[in-house]
Amino acid sequence: MGDITKDKIISRLRDILGKEYVETDPAAIKLYSKEASGLEGVAVAVVFPEKTEEISEIVRFAYENDIKIYPQGSATDLAGAAIPQHHGIVISFDRMNKIKGYSIVDSYIIAEAGARVIELNDLLAKEGYMFPVDPASMKAATVGGVIAAGGGGLRGALYGTMREWLMELEVVLPDENGSVIKVGCRTTKCRQGYDLVRLFAGSEGTLGIVTEATLKITPIPENIVTVAGFFDTLEQAMDAVVGIKKARISPYAMEFIDAKTVEIGKQNLNLDWDVKGNMLIVSVSGPVEIADKHVKILSENMEKAKATNTLKATSQDEAEKLRIFDLRRACYPSAIQLAAQSMDPEKSKPLILIEDIAVPPTKLPETVKQLRDLEEKYGLPLAIFGHVGDGNLHPTTWIDATDEEAKKKVWEMFDEIMEIALKMGGTISAEHGIGLHKKKGLEMEMKHRKSEKALELMREIKKIFDPKNILNPGKVI
Ligand SMILES: Cc1cc2nc3c(=O)[nH]c(=O)nc-3n(C[C@H](O)[C@H](O)[C@H](O)COP(=O)(O)OP(=O)(O)OC[C@H]3O[C@@H](n4cnc5c(N)ncnc54)[C@H](O)[C@@H]3O)c2cc1C
Numbered sequence: 114m115g116d117i118t119k120d121k122i123i124s125r126l127r128d129i130l131g132k133e134y135v136e137t138d139p140a141a142i143k144l145y146s147k148e149a150s151g152l153e154g155v156a157v158a159v160v161f162p163e164k165t166e167e168i169s170e171i172v173r174f175a176y177e178n179d180i181k182i183y184p185q186g187s188a189t190d191l192a193g194a195a196i197p198q199h200h201g202i203v204i205s206f207d208r209m210n211k212i213k214g215y216s217i218v219d220s221y222i223i224a225e226a227g228a229r230v231i232e233l234n235d236l237l238a239k240e241g242y243m244f245p246v247d248p249a250s251m252k253a254a255t256v257g258g259v260i261a262a263g264g265g266g267l268r269g270a271l272y273g274t275m276r277e278w279l280m281e282l283e284v285v286l287p288d289e290n291g292s293v294i295k296v297g298c299r300t301t302k303c304r305q306g307y308d309l310v311r312l313f314a315g316s317e318g319t320l321g322i323v324t325e326a327t328l329k330i331t332p333i334p335e336n337i338v339t340v341a342g343f344f345d346t347l348e349q350a351m352d353a354v355v356g357i358k359k360a361r362i363s364p365y366a367m368e369f370i371d372a373k374t375v376e377i378g379k380q381n382l383n384l385d386w387d388v389k390g391n392m393l394i395v396s397v398s399g400p401v402e403i404a405d406k407h408v409k410i411l412s413e414n415m416e417k418a419k420a421t422n423t424l425k426a427t428s429q430d431e432a433e434k435l436r437i438f439d440l441r442r443a444c445y446p447s448a449i450q451l452a453a454q455s456m457d458p459e460k461s462k463p464l465i466l467i468e469d470i471a472v473p474p475t476k477l478p479e480t481v482k483q484l485r486d487l488e489e490k491y492g493l494p495l496a497i498f499g500h501v502g503d504g505n506l507h508p509t510t511w512i513d514a515t516d517e518e519a520k521k522k523v524w525e526m527f528d529e530i531m532e533i534a535l536k537m538g539g540t541i542s543a544e545h546g547i548g549l550h551k552k553k554g555l556e557m558e559m560k561h562r563k564s565e566k567a568l569e570l571m572r573e574i575k576k577i578f579d580p581k582n583i584l585n586p587g588k589v590i
Pocket residue numbers: 148149183184185186187188189190191194195206226247248249250253254255256257258259260261262263264265266267316317318319321322323324445446544545585
């Protein structure tokens with residue numbers, strides 16, 4: 114914050130937005146200063162604009178007075194990117210949440226940044242269409258948040274991540290004018306010089322404030338079959354992944370949950386399955402007529418890799434009745450429960466940390482083996498689950514945050530997890546992003562690739578977009 118007083122900041126924000134849309138109550142500010150990773154920051158106010166022009170005016174004011182600004186969706190971020198610091202202003206998109214329209218023929222939907230991903234799908238489902246990027250947090254996650262986080266999801270094996278689905282973005286830039294730009298087009302083919310649309314994807318709110326997006330849409334597949342296999346060892350499950358990948362079918366989803374997390378998930382969801390072990394879930398989309406063929410291919414590959422049991426669903430309805438995907442979505446909450454159960458609530462403070470590495474799928478068996486070795490080396494619990502179709506694993510651990518020794522150990526273990534990913538030819542972050550947690554990891558990765566120069570370029574890019582470093586400073590780079 115520059116020389117301006119807190120009272121003057123609040124007074125000006127009220128002039129721009131009206132008193133009721135500037136929150137200064139400390140309890141409310143505290144709420145908007147936390148994110149799902151457990152990190153917490155500080156802010157002087159939370160503002161709720163309704164229009165792009167209001168955001169532009171706030172940015173002009175912030176620029177003039179050296180005030181930091183923090184765009185925020187639903188704060189489900191897990192990398193430390195969504196928390197405010199430096200007593201700045203949180204810009205919430207709670208009121209900019211309209212879906213402005215869609216065109217089935219031109220294959221797009223237009224939404225304000227605060228619209229939730231699930232709302233896009235609720236609307237499009239009536240037309241037999243969908244927006245395919247589905248983070249496990251999609252009931253809460255916003256369009257702007259997922260764009261800025263560069264998020265992916267359960268269907269990433271087939272549909273990729275957010276950057277593949279962006280057509281046009283409206284963005285407010287952190288310059289002296291709070292300039293509003295529109296980049297990209299509403300046509301599938303679009304060449305506009307350098308690809309600024311995809312530069313904003315994954316920029317974690319550090320280069321511009323996304324206010325509106327035009328996103329590609331796709332038909333909901335006619336049918337989806339799902340087979341879940343249970344394996345005694347992690348390596349067997351990973352052998353099945355490799356086998357299915359070689360079977361000339363493109364999985365719609367390919368998810369993995371280790372045995373420990375399966376058990377706690379079963380308890381959480383009251384599932385009366387009499388199956389156990391490391392779980393691999395594979396879905397394939399296609400016409401109803403070939404559902405049985407797809408189930409056969411999946412089951413045979415799982416059995417070849419020594420699955421002890423399989424659950425089979427020839428349609429989505431059947432998969433829903435079996436609650437196969439409910440279990441996958443419960444993984445992170447299950448880790449939170451495991452953490453709570455392992456500590457005395459009176460004396461300790463559970464801290465859950467989720468990793469986000471990706472490796473080429475052929476390297477999954479060796480990667481999982483090395484992760485298990487780390488669990489033993491550090492004596493810390495490790496639940497392993499993830500979107501293995503694209504090689505993305507989320508090893509998750511938990512410690513008592515009041516235990517300084519455990520805190521030191523956990524960061525050392527996380528450094529080693531990232532080193533394993535890099536040695537396997539992978540990356541330190543597949544979808545959760547860099548935020549605060551992975552800044553060191555990003556440096557490790559670029560050093561590993563002998564590409565430190567790329568970090569310099571990123572720092573220069575940040576300076577060009579945000580010359581006064583007012584927008585979500587200190588994150589990513
Ligand atoms: C239970 C759980 C499951 C999850 N599963 C997945 C998963 O499967 N895949 C995945 O990718 N992630 C997952 N996440 C992480 C998180 O949900 C995603 O990163 C999501 O994209 C964040 O959306 P959000 O609206 O909550 O954004 P926030 O957390 O509020 O913000 C995320 C980042 O975007 C910036 N930002 C927000 N809005 C804007 C805007 N309008 N303009 C510019 N910058 C903006 C913020 O400053 C921050 O840097 C999960 C999180 C949880 C808690």
